[in-house]
Amino acid sequence: MSRGQQRRPRRPQPKGESRVGQRFDAEVGPVAHGGHCIVRLPEPESRVVFTRHAIPGERVVVEITEGTDGDRFWRGDAVEVLEASSDRVAAPCPVAGPGLCGGCDFQHVAVPAQRDLKAAVVREQLVRLARLDDDDPLVSGLVVEQVPGDADGLRWRTRTQFVTNRDGQRGLRKHRSHDVVPVEDCLITIEDAPVPTTRTVTAAGQTHEFSLADDGFWQVHPGAPTVLVETILEQLDPQPGESVLDLYAGVGLFARFLADRVGEGARIVAVEGDHEATRHAQLNLGGFERARAAVGSVDKVLESSYDEPFDLVVLDPPREGARAAVVRQIADRAPRAVSYVACDPAALARDVKTFAECGYRLQALRAFDLFPMTHHVECVALFVRA
Known part of the structure; x- marks a missing residue:
C-alpha cells in the first residue's frame, strides 16, 4: 500500500x-x-x-x-x-451525503467550521491518548490553518484514484463499502492535472526540483510541500554543520531543504522503505558529499545502522504513526530537536506519549487543512529534550 x-x-x-x-x-x-x-x-x-x-x-x-x-x-x-x-451549508457536490460518495466527510459544513471540528479532534486525542492537560496552551490554543492552493475547500487534490462500476462508469466508493457511486466531476479534484515526474518546490527562499516515479508518493495538496518545509525549518532552526536524520524520507523533500541550512560538509541520512523513492532521494540529494539515502523499514534500519548521535531528526510516518520502537530509536540518538509530520492525530497522540516517556517534550504544534472537505488534518509537532 x-x-x-x-x-x-x-x-x-x-x-x-x-x-x-x-x-x-x-x-x-x-x-x-x-x-x-x-x-x-x-x-x-x-x-x-x-x-x-x-x-x-x-x-x-x-x-x-x-x-x-x-x-x-x-x-x-x-x-x-x-x-x-x-x-x-448545502453540499457543493451532488454526490456528497448519506448513502452517496464516501470521499468527503464535511461538505455539509462551512469551511471555517470544518477547521474548528478538526482542531477539536486533535485536542481531544492529545488529552485522551497523550495525557496532556486540556488547558495546556499547545492544546487549548490549537487552530487548523488554511493553506493556499484550494478554491474554498475545492479543487485541491492533484491525484485521485477512481474506480469503475459494472457499467464502466467512473466513480468513487461509498463509505465503508465496495459499492461504486458514479462521479462525473469530483469537486475536490483538479481535473486533468498533469502528473509530472519532477516537482518544483519553493520554500524559505530556495527553489529545488525533485525527481520521483510516475506513481511515487507526493503531497496531493498544491500548498503542502511549501508549508510543511517552512514549518519544519522554523521548528528545527538548523545550524551549519549539524547532522540530520530524515525518516520516512520519500524522495528527500525535507532532507534537501535541511541540507541547504546545515551545509555540504554536514552528515545527512534519509531513510525510506520504498526502493524507487530511495533511488530518487539519492538523486535529489546529489551534490552533498555526506548525504546518504538508505532503503529499508525505518525500525529495522535504525536497529542496525546509523546509531551515532544526530542533532536533528525529521520524520513523516504513514498513517499508523512512528510507534514506540522507532520513537525509542530516535531518542537513543539524542537529537536536540525532532520535527514530526503527522497525518493522523490519534497516532500522533500515542507517539507524543512515547516521546515523553523517552525524555522529549512537545514544545510546538501546528495543524494544517491539507485535506478540505474530509476529516483528515496534517500536524507538525516539535519535540525537544526535557
Whole structure:
C-alpha cells in the first residue's frame, strides 16, 4: 500500500438482531475522530452511534447503517435535519451525503467550521491518548490553518484514484463499502492535472526540483510541500554543520531543504522503505558529499545502522504513526530537536506519549487543512529534550 492508504474494514460478524435501517430522533454530541459525530441514544437502546453528515448541537434523524443488538456501538447517517446548526451549508457536490460518495466527510459544513471540528479532534486525542492537560496552551490554543492552493475547500487534490462500476462508469466508493457511486466531476479534484515526474518546490527562499516515479508518493495538496518545509525549518532552526536524520524520507523533500541550512560538509541520512523513492532521494540529494539515502523499514534500519548521535531528526510516518520502537530509536540518538509530520492525530497522540516517556517534550504544534472537505488534518509537532 502507498502512504496514507488504508485497508477497507472487514465487516464484523453479527452479534444479534440487525438494527440497520432503523431511525431515531437524536441530539448530536461532539465531533469524533474519523469524520463523524457522537450520538448517544437513551434507553432502551443505550448505544453510542458514530454518525456521519451531522454537526455538534443539531437535532437529527439518525438512520443506523451498521449495528446489531450485541454491538457496543452502532454507525449511522443523519438522513434528516430537524434543527440545523448555523454552520450547516448545502453540499457543493451532488454526490456528497448519506448513502452517496464516501470521499468527503464535511461538505455539509462551512469551511471555517470544518477547521474548528478538526482542531477539536486533535485536542481531544492529545488529552485522551497523550495525557496532556486540556488547558495546556499547545492544546487549548490549537487552530487548523488554511493553506493556499484550494478554491474554498475545492479543487485541491492533484491525484485521485477512481474506480469503475459494472457499467464502466467512473466513480468513487461509498463509505465503508465496495459499492461504486458514479462521479462525473469530483469537486475536490483538479481535473486533468498533469502528473509530472519532477516537482518544483519553493520554500524559505530556495527553489529545488525533485525527481520521483510516475506513481511515487507526493503531497496531493498544491500548498503542502511549501508549508510543511517552512514549518519544519522554523521548528528545527538548523545550524551549519549539524547532522540530520530524515525518516520516512520519500524522495528527500525535507532532507534537501535541511541540507541547504546545515551545509555540504554536514552528515545527512534519509531513510525510506520504498526502493524507487530511495533511488530518487539519492538523486535529489546529489551534490552533498555526506548525504546518504538508505532503503529499508525505518525500525529495522535504525536497529542496525546509523546509531551515532544526530542533532536533528525529521520524520513523516504513514498513517499508523512512528510507534514506540522507532520513537525509542530516535531518542537513543539524542537529537536536540525532532520535527514530526503527522497525518493522523490519534497516532500522533500515542507517539507524543512515547516521546515523553523517552525524555522529549512537545514544545510546538501546528495543524494544517491539507485535506478540505474530509476529516483528515496534517500536524507538525516539535519535540525537544526535557
